[in-house]
Amino acid sequence: MLIDLGNFTPGLSLAGGLIIGAAAAVLVLFNGRIAGISGILGGLLGLPRNDMAWRVAFLVGLVGAPVLASLLGKPATPDIQASWGEILVAGFLVGLGTRYASGCTSGHGVCGIARGSIRSLVATMTFMAAGFLTVLVQRHMIGG
Template structure:
């Protein structure tokens, strides 16, 4: 096993984590809402659209942040070694898991655990274990 030290960015990762935590705290303190992306998007697509303004603003900020970061010289590029069929299947499975878990990693991992939610702790542990198992199977058992 080798570590990609060129991609090792503890300063940027720490800063990103602090910004995500601050955004979650601001949203819950000033709006009383949890910063779970699936819940924010689901509420926007659902029947009740009375609170669409803050949802649209949050999602617009989420999408525009990467463009803004690239504009300031930090291009955000991912080397995805999968075809469209794999990406679509993975996206479907993530969406299915999100529905079964009543939330996604951002809601459970960042917001739920910080509130002391046992359900969020179990969900986040399950997300992580599933990810570890998937990488292990693909890299070591399937030889990809």
């Protein structure tokens, strides 16, 4: 296994994880809501609309933070080695999995496990196993 030490940033990754955890804790403590992106976005699309402000603020922050970071420093330029068709199919499959799992990785992995939810633990282990299997097949069996 090769590690790209030029892009290996454990300190920044730890800081990002701590910020995500703190944000999830603040949201549940002060708003009683789970920081699951699929539920936050889904709540904007459904009724009632009495709790729209915090959902919009959360999503604006989610999109705005990397934009602000790129304005302040080196812009993030991910190297995605997939076609638009593959990206669209992958996005559809993630959305489908989110519906079947009754939540997304952020809701189950960050918030559900922290609350001691067995269902979230199983869902997160399933997400991770599917990701590991996908990398194994794509990189080592197909020859990507």
